[in-house]
Amino acid sequence: MSITVVGSIAYDAVRTPFGERARMLGGAATHFSLAASFFDTVRVVGPVGEDFAAADLEVLRTRGTLTDDVSMIRDGRTFFWAGEYGWDLNSRETLDTQLGVFGDFEPDLSDEARACDVLFLANIGPQLQLSVLDQCDGPRWTAVDSMNLWIDIARDDLVAVIERVDCVLLNDAELRQLTGKPSLVAAAKEVLAMGPSAVIAKQGEYGAVLISHDAFFSLPAFPLESVVDPTGAGDTFAGGVVGYVASQRDQSLDHDLLRTAMAYGTAVASFNVEEFGTERVARLTLDEVHERVDQLHRITQFSYSPV
Amino acid sequence: MSITVVGSIAYDAVRTPFGERARMLGGAATHFSLAASFFDTVRVVGPVGEDFAAADLEVLRTRGTLTDDVSMIRDGRTFFWAGEYGWDLNSRETLDTQLGVFGDFEPDLSDEARACDVLFLANIGPQLQLSVLDQCDGPRWTAVDSMNLWIDIARDDLVAVIERVDCVLLNDAELRQLTGKPSLVAAAKEVLAMGPSAVIAKQGEYGAVLISHDAFFSLPAFPLESVVDPTGAGDTFAGGVVGYVASQRDQSLDHDLLRTAMAYGTAVASFNVEEFGTERVARLTLDEVHERVDQLHRITQFSYSPV
Numbered sequence: 169m170s171i172t173v174v175g176s177i178a179y180d181a182v183r184t185p186f187g188e189r190a191r192m193l194g195g196a197a198t199h200f201s202l203a204a205s206f207f208d209t210v211r212v213v214g215p216v217g218e219d220f221a222a223a224d225l226e227v228l229r230t231r232g233t234l235t236d237d238v239s240m241i242r243d244g245r246t247f248f249w250a251g252e253y254g255w256d257l258n259s260r261e262t263l264d265t266q267l268g269v270f271g272d273f274e275p276d277l278s279d280e281a282r283a284c285d286v287l288f289l290a291n292i293g294p295q296l297q298l299s300v301l302d303q304c305d306g307p308r309w310t311a312v313d314s315m316n317l318w319i320d321i322a323r324d325d326l327v328a329v330i331e332r333v334d335c336v337l338l339n340d341a342e343l344r345q346l347t348g349k350p351s352l353v354a355a356a357k358e359v360l361a362m363g364p365s366a367v368i369a370k371q372g373e374y375g376a377v378l379i380s381h382d383a384f385f386s387l388p389a390f391p392l393e394s395v396v397d398p399t400g401a402g403d404t405f406a407g408g409v410v411g412y413v414a415s416q417r418d419q420s421l422d423h424d425l426l427r428t429a430m431a432y433g434t435a436v437a438s439f440n441v442e443e444f445g446t447e448r449v450a451r452l453t454l455d456e457v458h459e460r461v462d463q464l465h466r467i468t469q470f471s472y473s474p475v
Numbered sequence: 476m477s478i479t480v481v482g483s484i485a486y487d488a489v490r491t492p493f494g495e496r497a498r499m500l501g502g503a504a505t506h507f508s509l510a511a512s513f514f515d516t517v518r519v520v521g522p523v524g525e526d527f528a529a530a531d532l533e534v535l536r537t538r539g540t541l542t543d544d545v546s547m548i549r550d551g552r553t554f555f556w557a558g559e560y561g562w563d564l565n566s567r568e569t570l571d572t573q574l575g576v577f578g579d580f581e582p583d584l585s586d587e588a589r590a591c592d593v594l595f596l597a598n599i600g601p602q603l604q605l606s607v608l609d610q611c612d613g614p615r616w617t618a619v620d621s622m623n624l625w626i627d628i629a630r631d632d633l634v635a636v637i638e639r640v641d642c643v644l645l646n647d648a649e650l651r652q653l654t655g656k657p658s659l660v661a662a663a664k665e666v667l668a669m670g671p672s673a674v675i676a677k678q679g680e681y682g683a684v685l686i687s688h689d690a691f692f693s694l695p696a697f698p699l700e701s702v703v704d705p706t707g708a709g710d711t712f713a714g715g716v717v718g719y720v721a722s723q724r725d726q727s728l729d730h731d732l733l734r735t736a737m738a739y740g741t742a743v744a745s746f747n748v749e750e751f752g753t754e755r756v757a758r759l760t761l762d763e764v765h766e767r768v769d770q771l772h773r774i775t776q777f778s779y780s781p782v
Binding site: 185255256257344350351352353354357371373374375377383384385386387388391392393394395424427428430431461462465467468469470471472 | 651693
C-alpha cells in the first residue's frame with residue numbers, strides 16, 4: 169500500500185528579495201513527495217529529461233520515495249520554470265516556462281502505481297488526470313490539485329476529474345474562478361455538489377480552510393519572521409495532508425482526520441518556504457514537524473465561557 | 476467607569492454587488508459603539524452636522540451608548556463618505572469624501588469622557604489622537620486604529636501615539652507600510668518595540684492575528700456564505716475587542732484575554748457585514764454573539780497526538 173502522485177518534476181530558476189537560484193530541483197510531484205514521504209511510502213510518476221541529475225533523483229528518494237515510475241526521456245529536457253517574487257512574496261511573475269519532456273507526457277502507470285492506496289493528482293492537464301484515474305484500481309482516497317489555466321481552457325475535463333475524487337485542493341481565487349461565486353463558502357459548496365466530500369482552499373500566507381458537507385475548519389499558516397522562497401509551498405502542504413491521510417489506515421477518512429492532516433501539511437510547508445526549493449525539507453526531521461504542529465495548536469486556541 | 480471612543484460619526488453612500496444605500500448611518504465611532512456597547516458603557520466623542528437625524532442618534536444609543544460628547548455643529552454638515560465594492564467585496568473604491576464638520580474637529584472631552592477606564596482612538600489624525608491622550612486621566616487600557624493616509628503624511632505623530640498606547644489595531648498592509656517590513660511578524664515586532672504590549676493585525680476576510688512580546692494568536696473570520704456590505708467591519712471588530720476587554724475588570728489585560736476578546740470582535744463583525752451599515756448590529760442580541768463565538772471555537776479546533 170502506498171501513495172501514488174502524478175505530476176511535474178522540474179528545474180526552477182527563482183529570484184526573491186532574499187536571493188536567487190539559477191537551477192534548482194522543483195516541480196509539484198517533487199515537493200509533494202518530499203513532504204508525503206514523512207508519513208507513508210510514496211511512488212512518483214512523471215517524466216524527466218536527459219539533463220536530470222542523478223543527485224536530484226537522490227534528493228527525491230530522501231525518505232524512501234520510489235522512483236521506478238519516473239521515466240527518463242532520451243534527448244528530452246526536464247520541465248523548466250523561471251519566476252520572480254515581489255517584495256512581500258505575495259506576488260509572483262513567471263519569466264519563462266519550458267515544457268520539455270512534459271509536453272508529450274502521457275502517463276502510463278506501472279502495476280504498483282495503479283494499485284496505490286491513496287492517489288494525488290498534482291497540477292497537470294485534466295485529461296491526463298482522467299487517464300490516471302482510469303488506470304488506477306479504485307484507490308481508497310483521491311485528491312486533486314489544478315490551476316487557473318485549466319479552468320480557463322479545460323473546465324469540462326476538470327469538472328469530470330472533480331466528480332471522481334474525494335478531495336479538491338485549490339487556492340481560493342481558483343475556487344471562485346471555477347464556480348463564478350464570490351463567496352468562498354458558496355464556491356466550495358458548489359464544488360462539493362459535484363461529488364467530492366472535502367474541499368481545501370489554500371490561502372497562501374493566511375493558511376487554509378476545509379469545507380465538508382456539514383463542517384468547516386480554518387487553520388492559519390505557521391507564523392514566520394523570515395520567508396525566503398514560497399515556491400512549492402502549496403505542493404508541500406498537499407504532500408503533508410495526503411501523506412498524513414494515507415498513514416491513518418485504521419481511521420475513517422472524515423472531516424476531523426482532515427483537520428489534523430492540514431496541521432501536518434501546514435507544518436511541513438512552513439519549513440519549505442524558509443529556504444529555496446527543496447533545500448529545507450530535504451533535511452527536515454519528523455520531530456521538527458511535530459513541534460510545529462504543537463505550536464500551531466497553541467496559536468489557535470482561545471478560552472471562553474459558553475453561555 | 477466606561478469606554479471612551481473618539482472618531483467619526485458619518486453618513487455613508489455604499490454600492491455593493493448586492494445592493495446600495497444612498498445615505499446610511501456610518502463612521503468608525505458609530506460602528507465601534509454599537510459593538511462595544513454589548514459589553515460595557517460606551518461614551519462617544521465626535522462632531523455631527525445640523526443634517527444629523529435624531530433617529531440616527533437613537534440608533535447610536537441602542538445599547539445605552541452615551542452621546543453627551545457628540546457635538547452638533549451649527550451650519551455644519553456631517554462627515555460623508557461614498558464608496559463602491561468590487562464583485563468579491565475585497566476591493567473598494569472611494570467615490571467621494573466630504574469632511575464637513577470633521578474638517579475643523581478639535582476634540583474637547585468632558586470630564587466624564589476623560590475619566591474613562593478604557594480609551595479607543597478610532598482612525599482620525601494622529602495629532603487629534605495625541606490631544607485626546609493628553610486630555611485623558613490615564614485610562615487602564617488604550618488602543619489605537621489608523622490608516623495608510625496618516626502613515627503617509629503624519630508618520631512621526633502616529634509613532635508618538637503608538638508609543639503611548641497598549642494595543643495597535645491595523646490591517647496587515649498598514650503594518651507593512653508603517654515599518655517597511657514585508658514579514659507581518661517582523662513588522663508587528665517593530666511596532667511592539669515602540670511601546671505597545673499587543674498588535675492586532677486585521678486581515679479582512681481572512682480574520683486577524685494578535686502578536687504580543689512572547690505569544691502569537693491567529694483567528695479566522697467567521698465563515699459566511701453571503702456578505703452584503705463590509706463597511707464598518709474593522710470598527711465593529713475593534714468595538715467587540717475593546718468592549719470585551721473593558722468588561723473584564725477583574726482580569727489582567729494579558730495576551731489570553733485578548734484572544735477571547737478577538738473572538739467576540741470577530742463574532743460581532745460577522746453580523747455587521749451581513750447587511751448594510753449598522754442595520755444588522757443595531758438589532759443584534761448578545762445571545763447571537765455568544766453562539767458565533769462558540770462556532771468560532773469549533774471551527775478552529777483540531778486534535779493531534781503530541782509526540
